[in-house]
Amino acid sequence: MARIDEVAAAAGVSISTVSYALSGKRPISPDTRRRVVDAAHRLGYAPNAGARMLAGRVTHIFALTEPLRRETHAPTHMSFVLAAAVAARRHDYDILLLTDQQASEGMHRVTASGLVDAILVLDVAPDDERVAIARAITTPTVFIGIPDDHEGIDCVDLDFEAAARLAVDRVADAGHRRIALIGQPESTYRLSNFPPRVRRAVADRADERGLAHTFATTGEVVTEADAVRTAVGDALDAGASALLLHGVDDMHAAVLDAVTERGIRVGSDISIVSIAASFDTTKLPIQLDTIPLIPEASCDLAVDLALARIDDPHRPTGIHLLAPVYRDAGSVTAPPSV
Amino acid sequence: MARIDEVAAAAGVSISTVSYALSGKRPISPDTRRRVVDAAHRLGYAPNAGARMLAGRVTHIFALTEPLRRETHAPTHMSFVLAAAVAARRHDYDILLLTDQQASEGMHRVTASGLVDAILVLDVAPDDERVAIARAITTPTVFIGIPDDHEGIDCVDLDFEAAARLAVDRVADAGHRRIALIGQPESTYRLSNFPPRVRRAVADRADERGLAHTFATTGEVVTEADAVRTAVGDALDAGASALLLHGVDDMHAAVLDAVTERGIRVGSDISIVSIAASFDTTKLPIQLDTIPLIPEASCDLAVDLALARIDDPHRPTGIHLLAPVYRDAGSVTAPPSV
């Protein structure tokens, strides 16, 4: 807990010089600069957080609201939290946790007390209550995920439509003429924002490319292995030679099970692409081509957006989409010549 | 972002009166007190975090170090984070996240900058590197979990030995004479601190109670379904009428599978108790008697300890064990009369 005046004394300069030498906010001669840095290092100096928050108007803290609800996929969620923390630290920011029960109370509180410079919103729901709060407070807020009503707020997410098109193009280019999209449970298409968009984007692109296409959901509310089996069976019976997957890890596993059971080999008898998977697909028993939803990418961009808005509170808000990336794992090949 | 002077003006009192009226640190007439509270509420006043940290010497922030590594059981981990956040909020504290890569750097940084009042350590390993750091810094640090070398540090955890004894007593009281402990994978008994203790406590208590007992591990490094099946089979062949389980969710599920396959009914043909499960056992296909490891209990106690140490930095450190609680779900009954 060394203080700035101790560093100043040790370096034989004034405290303002120490401040400037360390922040780099005004030119300092290389010599003094070194003396200051040395002294600071030697004393283990770090500016007092409270003093910095008071004097500067910057806290160097982001709040992270995360619902932590039961239905949240824990591993995925953890990756996002970790990615957010890493991205924040790269800019000398720390992460303050706001859990669900405090979503509203917490966002208001950190704003009123000036505890944080910006708020990052995780695990965004289509009708997320935090949208209203974000509009009501002055603290810059960035959503990682896109709610239905996103007027006037900053959002970051994967470009799902582009991802869907990329997947269709890939199998079309490989020569497939009949494809099937294996999707999420029924209810998801009513409750969530993106599954319907992916579905439509796939259908539209398939039409453009002249591909025959089918679509199937995989359960009612949660993924059901039986429903997946049926969906895969129907797709194959309809003559599909390529499957596009959009869903959780369980669904992927069930698809691979169903395919394997039939003695069909992925990457030769059938081609598969996973769209927007947010889990670690390399843990699946068979490696799949993937257009992943990458937590690091989303969080990096979110942090950049937050910093930009802190810098200029009046810059226009908007949705920022991440370009999809295709990860080839050999699960797409030319269709078997019939 | 109303300030204290605005509240003072609105209430017609001095700044210091506002401070005292809100903190309750000195007697204020009921009348002025109400006026102040009203004004503060009306203006949405919250003390500026930076100013409070500077002037008082209290940040109202706890750091939470969490490794977030791959082998961590994500759902369990999330429960602990949530429990810590809730416990902290009850005392007007927020949680600042320190992820793995920053474990050392972060703990030093928050200490040097006075960003937090105390540090909570999650997901403690037997040879945890954070022990050394905790000793080197002045910030009060509480471990949720007990490392091998815990000299001079504060730790909180379930009393595993007591839990083991409780489990043995329960089945012994129910009339069982031969029991089996189904444990963790081999490597865990070398790498981790508590599995061996549970094993020994079960064995000792069983001896005291005159019970025949066996023990089996369930894999090499990770839980293997086959190993579980074998372990269960051996136990039954040896005539065990009660099983004690100490392991992860997968192991529990595998045990229930193995038992069910044999047409044996839990709670009548065989009795089962789960010891120190940190996951949600109610999600298992069959409800089991449990002596759970409760995140809320651990975190509440950890926060209390942290506050106590902030209050008195010189109080003696030590291990604080939580008394085990038996949750009856009907899976223990008298052994079938042969």
Place this chain on the structure above:
DNA sequence: TTGAAAGCGGTACCAG
């Protein structure tokens, strides 16, 4: 029971 004012440890402006 209340008020005035001295810091807390930085930042950044104003000088030089």
Place this chain on the structure above:
DNA sequence: CTGGTACCGCTTTCAA
């Protein structure tokens, strides 16, 4: 290129 110093907003003595 460097130094002096007026705040930042609150807590907490010291006085009344």
